[in-house]
Amino acid sequence: MIELLLSSGIGVLTAGGVWLCLRRRTFDVVLGLTLLSYAVNLFIFAMGRVRVGALPILRPGAAPTLEHYTDPLPQALVLTAIVIGFAMTALLLALSLKGRFARGEDTCDDAPPPPEEYPR
Amino acid sequence: MLAAIVLAPFVASALVAALPSGARRTAAAVAGTTMLAIVLMTLSGGPEMAAGRVLRESVPWLPGVPFGFRMDGLAFAFALLVGAIGVLIVLYAHYYLGGDDPAPRFFAMLLAFTGAMLGIVLADNLVLLVVFWELTSITSFLLIGYWQHREDARAGARMALAITGGGGLCLLAGVLLVGHIAGGYGLDRVLASGDAIRAHPLYVPALVLVLLGAFTKSAQVPFQFWLPHAMAAPTPVSAFLHSATMVKAGVFLLARLHPALAGSDEWFWLVTMTGLATLAFGAWVAIFQHDLKGLLAYSTISHLGLITMLFGLNARLAVVAGVFHILNHATFKASLFMAAGIVDHESGTRDMRRLGGLWAFMPITATLAMVAAGAMAGVPLLNGFLSKEMFLAETLALEVAGLARVLIPVAATAATAFSVAYSVRFIHDVFFNGRPKGLDHAPHEPPRFMRVPVEVLVVVCVAVGVFPEAVIGPLLRIAATPAVGGALPPFSLALWHGFNLPLAMSAAALAVGAALYFALQRFADLHAFRAVLLPGKRVFEALQSGLVVTSRLLVRGLPFLRLPGMVSWIVVVAIAAAAFPLLRHGWGFETAVARAGAQASPSALVVASAVWGLGVAATLVAVLNYRRRLVALVAIGAVGLAVSLAFAVLSAPDLALTQLLVEVVTIILMMVVLYYLPPQSPPESARWRQWTDGALALMAGAGVAAICYAVLTRGIEPIAPFFLERALTEGGGTNVVNVILVDFRGFDTLGEITVLGTAGLVVYALLARFRVPASFRPPVGDGAFNPLLLQAVTRLVLPFAVLVSLFLLLRGHNLPGGGFIAGLVLAAALVLTRVAGVGPKPDARRMPWQLWVGLGLVVACVTGGASIVLGYPFLTSTFGHPVLPVVGEVPLASAALFDVGVFLAVVGATLLAVMVPGLLRAREPA
Structure with missing residues (x-):
């Protein structure tokens, strides 16, 4: 049951994220990426299998095995992924802000510069 | 100590780079001291070298490839050459650089380049050698492009990097093959496996790849065209790169690997013919250069061809001659470049059509240049004469069949005559031949110490030329022994070997060369000639612009210019890549495995369902209202909260906390940025796009959900017990x-x-x-x-x-x-x-x-x-x-x-x- 809820939740987040990423405005794309990163983080987290009430905090008296604790490794991976996801979002937002003033619009599908402006 | 020789310039480079750009004296002092230290440290290995021993030093690095250095005679002589010429170059550069040129940047790059060059020379295995090889390509790129504001400097630097860097990649491939054949990359092992290497079926590909590396670096035909363009560098750089270092790395490699690779027919034909073609081409073209440095550039190409040819002859004495000519060429070419720099510096031009009659203004410099040019032309009593005699003798001693037996010596003599012609031109067209035309100011002698490096080198040229055995004999024997890879053949370094055929060829070359030059001046109006070029440069430029045009067409033709188009393609490919194996092999849902859901209490299930409901509902709100950005933002915040709660329910308290906090700062940041953006997204024009996007999104979502469910219901063999058992005992x-x-x-x-x-x-x-x-x-x-x-x-x-x-x-x-x-x-x-x-x-x-x-x-x-x-x-x-x-x-x-x-x-x-x-x-x- 928990598995079904988690999988379908990740699916909904992915679908929403993809749809927003296909929009033409920077802000919408950033929102889409945020949804996608939720989905990806949950997905990686789920790869260690999910447990209820089995915190990966060692307790005296409980043998250090997977019978008593959930898998800590995906948690460590996801923890840094969450923080880095924030850093990337911040970077994209900064770029979209500059782009909006540089071009007067917040679209993200500009035509390329004309050939003579290519760096030679 | 070997490591110190290689690493000291890098350390000094970092120090110098940190100096303020006005610290000219300090930068030069640090650089000069470092070069001097290199010479002294290298010399301290002299007794060992004289005894024929090999010094080794290494620390573990990659598996099977140590970070190690090795000094034998060849490496010793080269390190000495690099350091000694380096000292002189630093002194010269100190006076050469203008007030606007940032001196610390110059010396920092020069030092880094020196370190890379010493690394090539002293590396104890081929992998490390290639690493330093590429480092010289990169640092020489920086040096050639030192005057960043000049278009020709940037273009020359780019071309040098593309050619020598590309050659470096070939070399890497060749070295990997050689190491594979020899069963290791250590030089000791490779040099000892010559027979096995030559007998291996992969010998020819390995040889061709290694030679491509050497030939590109040493500017052999047809890759020679980068070298004249590298003349856009400041003259001290040219003097260093094109006398003792950079281009010498290629011929050094030929000498280094001579015992391992040479001795076959393939080697003979490839190396000898490339060398001969380069020798003749360079010497001929040099005659028609009007730029002083251009003349020297083609002369360098020509001399490198001569050295290459010597290594190609598969004769032990020729190898000795090759090493000898490397040393001689470095001394006279460095002094000539510096003399050309002095002329340029003090008269304002390097164009021989405008120069002339400088003898009257700078007699001392003129004398020095004349002696050095004499060495270049192979005039007796100067060092160039000796190695050129050996070269001519070796072409005569060749044992090849048919026409080549005659053609090779004739071509060699002709090329020697050309080099006489351009050497005469260098002197006559600059220091005599009328008066200077249209100079801004009267030229004069350079500052006293700017001339010192030239003087030192010219003294060496003469000393070697007059007393060869006493001055250079011991060093040459030390240097040539490892390149020969066995006992040295008997040879005598003497000015006079009696009347013989090589001497006659030399004499003929001197006479014909001088006559050729004066004839060209008198009857053909040499100053009106346009430069002769092989198509190499045009091919290179055509390839370059072809690449640009092709990629431009690709960019325009493919749907990758607009972000949504790009993203759709990524999603389509991802869906296809995931769907293919799943449809082929089935989903593999396994329901028999024990699952967390079964263990969860009813109350936990209720909580989980509530969190799920919150997350899904908030996602829908965000997606359906994305055009009203503030609403979407609030909804995204709610989704983040749901994700955080999901982590909390699923035994991940650290993740729950992190997610919650990141959510707070992210939403605040988005609010801030939204302040500057339009509050609403405009409606999209194409309705069909929304349908196709929606279909893509649903497929992606359904696919990810199915994969996730399939994985969650399967067994697993995690590595988690390792961490659980050791967290307390080993991590505390x-x-x-x-x-x-x-x-x-x-x-x-x-x-x-x-x-x-x-x-x-x-x-x-x-x-x-x-x-x-x-x-x-x-x-x-x-x-x-x-x-x-x-x-x-x-x-x-x-x-x-x-x-x-x-x-x-x-x-x-x-x-x-x-x-x-x-x-x-x-x-x-x-x-x-x-x-x-x-x-x-x-x-x-x-x-x-x-x-x-x-x-x-x-x-x-x-x-x-x-x-x-x-x-x-x-x-x-x-x-x-x-x-x-x-x-x-x-x-x-x-x-x-x-x-x-x-x-x-x-x-x-x-x-x-x-x-x-x-x-x-x-x-x-x-």
Whole structure:
């Protein structure tokens, strides 16, 4: 049951994220990426299998095995992924802000510069 | 000590680079001292070399490939040459560089280049040799392009990098083949496996690849065209690169690998013919150059061809002659380049059509140049004569069939005559032949010490030429023995070998060459000739522009110019890639495996369902209302909250906390940015796009959900028990997630906080000085509304937040918390003070948070580095449980100090990312 809820939740987040990423405005794309990163983080987290009430905090008296604790490794991976996801979002937002003033619009599908402006 | 020879210039380079750009004297002094130290350190190995021993030094590096250096006679002589010419070049450059040229940058690059060159010479294995080989390509690129403002310098540098760097890649492939055949990359092993290498079926491909590396570096036909363009470099650079270093790396490689690769027919034909073609072509073209440095450039090409040819002859005496000519060419060519630089410096031009009659203005320089040019032409009593005689004798001694037996000596003599012709031109057209035309000012002798390097080298030319056995004999024997790869053949270094055929060829070449030059001047109007070029440069440029045109067409033709198009393709490919194996092999849902859901209590299920409902509903709200951005943003916040709760339900307290805190700062940051963006997305014109996008999104979502479910219902063999068992005993903490982060996978974490810090710094760099245009009108209000209640609460909360943050940091190793979470708590609290408008508004350009990022990284690195000092691998942790008064027993792991570094970096980066966009200032109205 928990598995079904988690999988379908990740699916909904992915679908929403993809749809927003296909929009033409920077802000919408950033929102889409945020949804996608939720989905990806949950997905990686789920790869260690999910447990209820089995915190990966060692307790005296409980043998250090997977019978008593959930898998800590995906948690460590996801923890840094969450923080880095924030850093990337911040970077994209900064770029979209500059782009909006540089071009007067917040679209993200500009035509390329004309050939003579290519760096030679 | 060998490592010191190679690494000293790199260290000095870093030091010099840190000097202010006005510190000309200091920079030159450091560079000169370093070069001198290289010479002395190399010389200290002299007795060992004379005894025929090999010095070795190495530390483990890659598996099977040590970071090691090895000095035999050949390496010894080359290192000496590089260092000695280096000293003179530094002295010369000190006077040559203009007041506007940043001297520290010049010397820093020169030193780095020297280090790379010494690395090639002293590397004890082929892999390390290639590493330094590529380093010389990169540093020479920087040196050639030193005058960055000049288009020709940039183009020349690019061309040199493309050709020599590309050759380096060929060399890498060749070296891998050679190492594969020989069963190892160590030079000792490779040099001893010559027979096995030549007999191997992969010999020819390996040989061709290695030769491509050597030929591109040594500017052999048809790759010669980069060298004349590299003349856009400052003259000291040309004098260094094209006499003792860079281009000599190619022929050094031929000498180095001679025992391993030479001796076959393939070697003979490939190397000899390339060398001969280069020798003749370079010498002929040099005659028609009007630029002094252009003449010297083609002359260099020609002499490199001569050396290459000598190594190709498969004769032991020819190898000795080749090594000898390397040394001779370095001395006279360096002095000629410097003389040309003096002429340019003191008269303002290098164009021989405008120069002439300089003898009257700078007799001393003229004399020096004449002697050096004599050596270049192979005039008796000078060093060039000796090696050229040996060369001619070797072409006669060749044992090849048929016409080549005659043609090779004839071609060699003709090429020698050409080199006489251009040497005569160098002297006659500059120092005699009328008066200078249209110079801005009267030329004069250079500063006293600028001439010293030329004088030293010219003295060497003469000394070697007159007393060869006494001056150069011992060094030549030391240097040539390893290249020959066995006992040296008997030879005598003497001025006079009696009347013989080589002498006659020399004499003929001198006479014909001089006659050719004067005939060209008298009857053919040499000054009116246009330069002769092989198509190499045009082919290179055609390839280059072809690449640009092709990629431009690709960019225009493919649907990748617009982000949505690009993203759709990525999603389509991802769906196809995932669907293919799944449809082919089935989903493999397994329901028999024990699952968490079965163990969960009913109440947990109710909570989980509620969280699911919140997340799904909020996602739908965000997606369906995406055009109303504020609504979508609030909904995204709710989704983040649901994700955080999901982590909490599923036994991941650290993740729940992190997600919650990141959510807070992300939403605040988005709000800030939204202030500057349109509040609504405009409607999209094409309705069909929304349908296709929607279909794609649904397929992606359904696919991910199905894969996730399939994985979750399967068995697993995790590596988790390793971490669970060792977290307490080896990591000293009970919060396994945190122990993994700061201990087991500390290196990962170090990388991640580096990325995080970099992102923060980039935001700072992008926006700290950015001014919002005066024409900008915010869509809502003026942004100055700070509710009083929030201010009051913030003032109360801030001290507690600091305490909570520290508490979470300290306990993180054992209970949920740690550097990431604690850092986010503090950052969120500080962001809140800005939201509430507590305290004065800071200046985005003067915030301390960059320092926090740097400090955090330093703390993390130092903690990790401390374990190296104590003899353990990087980031090994230790722990103890000291008992403090009042507080009691404190579990203290060194990894906790690492966590402090994480904490500082997270606080710094987060605040940079959120605060800087919030503190944008408007441009003053004009």
